[in-house]
Amino acid sequence: MKQNEAPRNPRVIVVQKLYAQELNRESELTFPKHRYKKFIKDIVLGTLERKELIEETIQQHLSKDLNEKRTEKLLIVLLHAAIFEFLYRPQTSLNIIINEYLNTSDFFFRAKSKKILKCNIRQGVKKDKIISERIFNYKKIFFKFVKK
Numbered sequence: 001m002k003q004n005e006a007p008r009n010p011r012v013i014v015v016q017k018l019y020a021q022e023l024n025r026e027s028e029l030t031f032p033k034h035r036y037k038k039f040i041k042d043i044v045l046g047t048l049e050r051k052e053l054i055e056e057t058i059q060q061h062l063s064k065d066l067n068e069k070r071t072e073k074l075l076i077v078l079l080h081a082a083i084f085e086f087l088y089r090p091q092t093s094l095n096i097i098i099n100e101y102l103n104t105s106d107f108f109f110r111a112k113s114k115k116i117l118k119c120n121i122r123q124g125v126k127k128d129k130i131i132s133e134r135i136f137n138y139k140k141i142f143f144k145f146v147k148k
Contacts, residue, residue: 010036011081011104017044018077047084054080057087074108
């Protein structure tokens with residue numbers, strides 16, 4: 001993703017909104033006019049509403065690999081948004097979700113953090129029973145993509 005394209009990318013905006021909310025819980029969420037306003041609003045509000053369930057899922061499946069207290073907040077926010085989409089947006093292909101969040105991570109992270117994110121997404125996808133049915137059909141595509 002090119003730097004000039006990133007601010008218009010809906011998932012970059014989602015991560016920015018979630019991160020801002022994480023830092024300042026008192027702030028009011030606003031959603032200015034955007035081509036994908038409904039998508040952005042659905043993902044942001046859905047992730048915030050289901051935050052406890054998402055954290056439970058992370059704790060169950062990624063606790064050995066991810067220490068939430070020692071991991072950057074931005075990485076956790078990005079992972080929360082990706083897991084929300086895995087669980088609650090079945091109409092979006094799994095490989096598209098993964099690709100989009102890895103591209104979004106280019107805007108925010110250096111290569112080392114991106115590798116951590118890629119590993120955590122892969123582990124979460126492999127271990128999560130709720131989305132394992134969706135993975136079965138996308139497994140070959142997903143592992144080809146992750147190995148890049």
